[in-house]
Amino acid sequence: MPIHEKSLIRPENLVTHERLVLEGVDVSxxxxxxxxxxxxxxxxxxxxxxIAALPGGEFLHRCWQCGSCTNACTVNAINPDFNPRYxxxxxxxxxxxxxLRDKDIIWQCVSCHKCTYACPRDVNPEGVMKATAHWLExxxxxxxxxxxLFDEVFxxxxxxxxxxxxxxxxxxxxxKTGQSLFQDWLVALVRSFVRRLPLGLMMRLGFAxxxxxxxxxxxxxxxxxxxxxxxxxxxxxRALGLPAGGPEA
Amino acid sequence: MTxxxxxxxxxxxxxxxxxxxxYNRSTKEVGKALGLELVELKNWxxxxxxxxxxxxxxxxxxxxxxxxxxxxxxxFEVVMAPCNGCYHNLKxxxxxxxxxxxxxxxxxxxxxxxxxxxxxxxxxxxxxxxxWLKAAIGEEGLRRRIRNSLAGLKxxxxxxxxxxxxxxxxxxxxxxxxxxxxAKPHFMxxxxxxxxxxxxxxxxxxACCGGAHTLSDSDTSTRLVLNLLEGAEVCGADVIATECxxxxxxxxxxxxRAEKVFGRKxxxxxxxxxxxxxxxxxxxARRVGVHENFSDSSDLLKAxxxx
Ligand code: SF4
Ligand code: SF4
Numbered sequence: 001m002p003i004h005e006k007s008l009i010r011p012e013n014l015v016t017h018e019r020l021v022l023e024g025v026d027v028s029x030x031x032x033x034x035x036x037x038x039x040x041x042x043x044x045x046x047x048x049x050x051i052a053a054l055p056g057g058e059f060l061h062r063c064w065q066c067g068s069c070t071n072a073c074t075v076n077a078i079n080p081d082f083n084p085r086y087x088x089x090x091x092x093x094x095x096x097x098x099x100l101r102d103k104d105i106i107w108q109c110v111s112c113h114k115c116t117y118a119c120p121r122d123v124n125p126e127g128v129m130k131a132t133a134h135w136l137e138x139x140x141x142x143x144x145x146x147x148x149l150f151d152e153v154f155x156x157x158x159x160x161x162x163x164x165x166x167x168x169x170x171x172x173x174x175x176k177t178g179q180s181l182f183q184d185w186l187v188a189l190v191r192s193f194v195r196r197l198p199l200g201l202m203m204r205l206g207f208a209x210x211x212x213x214x215x216x217x218x219x220x221x222x223x224x225x226x227x228x229x230x231x232x233x234x235x236x237x238r239a240l241g242l243p244a245g246g247p248e249a
Numbered sequence: 250m251t252x253x254x255x256x257x258x259x260x261x262x263x264x265x266x267x268x269x270x271x272y273n274r275s276t277k278e279v280g281k282a283l284g285l286e287l288v289e290l291k292n293w294x295x296x297x298x299x300x301x302x303x304x305x306x307x308x309x310x311x312x313x314x315x316x317x318x319x320x321x322x323x324x325f326e327v328v329m330a331p332c333n334g335c336y337h338n339l340k341x342x343x344x345x346x347x348x349x350x351x352x353x354x355x356x357x358x359x360x361x362x363x364x365x366x367x368x369x370x371x372x373x374x375x376x377x378x379x380x381w382l383k384a385a386i387g388e389e390g391l392r393r394r395i396r397n398s399l400a401g402l403k404x405x406x407x408x409x410x411x412x413x414x415x416x417x418x419x420x421x422x423x424x425x426x427x428x429x430x431x432a433k434p435h436f437m438x439x440x441x442x443x444x445x446x447x448x449x450x451x452x453x454x455x456a457c458c459g460g461a462h463t464l465s466d467s468d469t470s471t472r473l474v475l476n477l478l479e480g481a482e483v484c485g486a487d488v489i490a491t492e493c494x495x496x497x498x499x500x501x502x503x504x505x506r507a508e509k510v511f512g513r514k515x516x517x518x519x520x521x522x523x524x525x526x527x528x529x530x531x532x533x534a535r536r537v538g539v540h541e542n543f544s545d546s547s548d549l550l551k552a553x554x555x556x
Binding site for chain 1: 263264266267292293294295297298299300301302303304305306307308311312315355358359362363364365410411413414415416417431456457459460461462464465466469470472473
């Protein structure tokens with residue numbers, strides 16, 4: 001894949017001499033700029049297989065690097081470092097160290113599916129973003145990111161009761177990420193809302209803590225789902241060469 | 250269209266029981282006003298939204314397959330989901346079950362272990378509230394029933410992500426005149442225009458509100474929403490009409506957050522399209538749950554003598 005990556009030319013690899021005279025010609029400053037050659041030796045040959053083994057990463061191998069995903073991407077528009085096409089390139093070549101430079105932004109994919117819509121090869125780049133973020137966490141290369149914590153709080157509630165109560169998801173998520181429920185904007189929102197709220201709805205929201213929504217006859221579905229997820233988790237850990245167990249979802 | 254739309258199965262989903270209750274209320278009220286019957290799925294479960302698939306996509310498919318199986322068992326051929334997330338997941342399950350044998354196998358196994366009938370793919374058609382009103386009443390039918398025209402109201406119609414993307418799970422879209430477009434959806438525009446409103450040209454109608462990270466990456470969501478709100482104002486809209494509880498609540502939350510955290514105030518109102526349609530049909534603001542929205546649009550509604 002002959003892709004020329006400007007981002008591989010980094011300031012630390014650029015060399016300029018303040019004062020340099022070669023054979024009587026003054027080439028000081030920008031005239032003498034050259035780029036240090038970089039030699040990559042630390043390929044991770046398993047990188048593509050490992051990410052492809054995680055949910056969403058399955059079709060990674062189809063990518064032909066057209067860049068439509070990055071071009072369409074919502075997050076790329078507000079942060080040019082967020083580059084799905086580039087990350088897929090790195091994963092396919094096994095350039096783990098390069099990938100790790102962006103480890104703290106990959107989770108920010110908002111699942112808008114603009115990339116999936118644009119991709120001519122059915123790679124499902126959105127899924128690859130999730131798989132890559134997941135891989136980083138499973139390998140212990142990043143701390144747990146808020147989005148994964150949110151996914152877990154949310155899914156746990158679905159697995160347990162069959163339904164979601166959003167107030168509870170919010171409280172648990174804030175508790176898990178150590179955020180205060182009394183952030184200015186949230187307080188302002190609730191205040192303006194409560195002012196106009198009829199008693200009936202207030203009661204309903206208040207009582208949601210007591211009468212939690214749940215699906216009747218969910219116990220067997222719940223057990224089936226938990227078994228399935230545990231099996232999948234074990235498979236994933238095997239595929240990544242990790243010991244069994246570890247932090248469970 | 251040969252299917253029966255006057256009486257369909259109704260899958261409200263979790264959000265419509267809580268933060269999106271106004272959407273639930275207004276959808277039912279509009280149905281009632283138009284003589285359409287909604288029969289709620291018995292013992293439905295959460296569709297998994299945008300979260301469960303990141304834990305395990307097969308489980309997410311199972312969640313929707315269970316809901317579809319319930320619709321089939323209740324004897325319905327059509328299930329209507331007003332929430333984009335639910336709608337998207339039911340559609341995706343339908344697609345994956347038909348196209349991917351591995352998914353089929355996992356879902357069959359899960360259903361078996363859970364002790365219920367597995368869903369026979371292709372037996373129930375999933376539609377959105379927009380499809381429902383277009384198919385069951387249509388613009389002409391609606392026009393005849395308008396009692397309180399939205400004339401003069403400028404609306405930016407916001408459809409978000411899940412209603413059109415990815416395209417392959419919506420085989421009935423992009424089929425030429427009369428069908429919905431995934432690049433430039435127009436069903437909501439059509440319905441609200443029939444109710445008398447002026448739908449402004451809004452290029453951000455399928456842009457993303459960051460709903461997946463409303464809480465986990467609030468700054469990104471606020472930036473995305475602010476763009477939608479300011480964009481709508483630039484396009485001359487008084488109101489953004491929504492058709493998804495996640496988008497709707499996201500827009501409301503981040504309108505406040507943009508003001509409090511970024512110091513950027515926007516005035517455009519945010520209402521569910523069913524609330525606007527309901528008021529055009531002569532229902533009061535209260536009947537369509539305007540008081541249950543987080544954002545306050547009473548001044549606009551008063552000025553326009555709506556509700
Ligand atoms: S759009 Fe698809 S094929 Fe093109 S670079 Fe992105 S993932 Fe690869
Ligand atoms: S789904 Fe993620 S990667 Fe794809 S366009 Fe949206 S933000 Fe970008």
